[in-house]
Amino acid sequence: MPTESRRRVLRTLLGVFGRGHRVPEDWDLGLAPEDAAFAQALLGLCLRRWGRLQSWIRPRLKDPDRGMPLGSQTALTLGLAQLAWMEGVSDHAAVHESVSLAADPELGFPPHRGLVNALLRQAAKDRRGLREDLDQRPAALDRTPFAERLLDAALPGAAPDAREALWARLQVPPSPVFRALGTGPLPEGLETHPALEGALRLREDAAFPRAWLASGQGMVQDLSSQALLAFRWDREPKRILDACAAPGGKTTALAQRWPQAEIFALERDPRRLQRLKQNLEARKVKAQVVEAEAMSWLAGGGKPFDLILVDAPCSGSGTLRKHPELTWIGDRIDLRRLAAQQDALLQSALQRLAPGGCLLYAVCSWFPAEGFRHLEHLPPDLQPQAAWPEALLRRVDNRVGFGPDPLGWDGEGFQAFALQRG
Ligand SMILES: C[S@@+](CC[C@H](N)C(=O)[O-])C[C@H]1O[C@@H](n2cnc3c(N)ncnc32)[C@H](O)[C@@H]1O
16 A cells, blocks of 8 residues: 555646646645655656656666656656655655556556566666666756747747756755744844845754644745835835735735735635635734635725735746656646736725825736736836836846846746836
């Protein structure tokens, strides 16, 4: 019987490669911490090195053009990844667990259990050789046309070396960045992040601060999101709207910066709304949480807002380090539809922006169509502000916004701009 952690990894990979799904947020929920850590590492290896692992498997099949059913192919991939890169896993566990996954009619393809067994036993004879062989295969094997487009967007016109350097960087799982929400003592092992005032990171040997996070005294928030919300603006907004709020990281940061403001947080997805409510409650954030589609809600009329955040739904291309599955499913993303939706959200939000108010638009994406291109259709009384330190600014023609250099910044890929109503 295969362990639950390996079953979850296999199921998740079948969702990605079989159905084009993103990795669900709760895919590892309920696993014991050490099992979850193992499963996350294994899933990451398979997603980041899927192409080179298939290039090892394919020529060893009787009919490489026909390939093999996804269930047995994935069980085999899982075993290979463990043999190559997970030294703590014994040969026996890597081989036998994959064979039993292949033999499970719900997940694998039982007639292939013998083939999976034979190929993994062969690989297990020289694990170091397997690792070296896989490591030296070209990085391009793990890329898709979507990944190439993403690199073009992140580093327009860059030399091949810079593209490769960025790709290598994107293959490293991100380390969590934290933010303290109260003034209480910090858990052991959290220290100041060198890249940004107020951000915290965890010392390598330190335990993950679960209890501190659960008690609402701190949160995990990417470096880019933290830097984004530290934008320069000297007004004290009385009314703030977070138009796309769940799971609430930015609502929390807004409340922390302007505790006296009246904050509205909108979310259209009922499940995500529950998470938003729970997070804000645990962090003692005072906000009016509204289940609503932002455009209809905004069109319903009411008092204007001094500050509006539109953290718009997007491709998430800037989050590839955290979501390596995007490489394999990104081509299914309809960028045009997303860009039209973002533009409509932006325009409706602008209708409710008070004179002298500021609208902050953000996407965790490098594609210009989702970011700076929206600046092309703005009325003249709205000027994007250079509201961040020079090193975090990106200038496109005569427009300016938040867009850190992906090679010199450890946060997610973002495009954002702050529009000040004159
Ligand atoms: C990028 S996420 C927001 C992340 C959030 N601001 C944070 O920092 O934690 C976008 C969220 O907006 C919601 N959303 C997307 N379109 C929306 C719309 N038209 N109206 C309201 N919510 C929307 C999505 O369900 C999703 O939860």
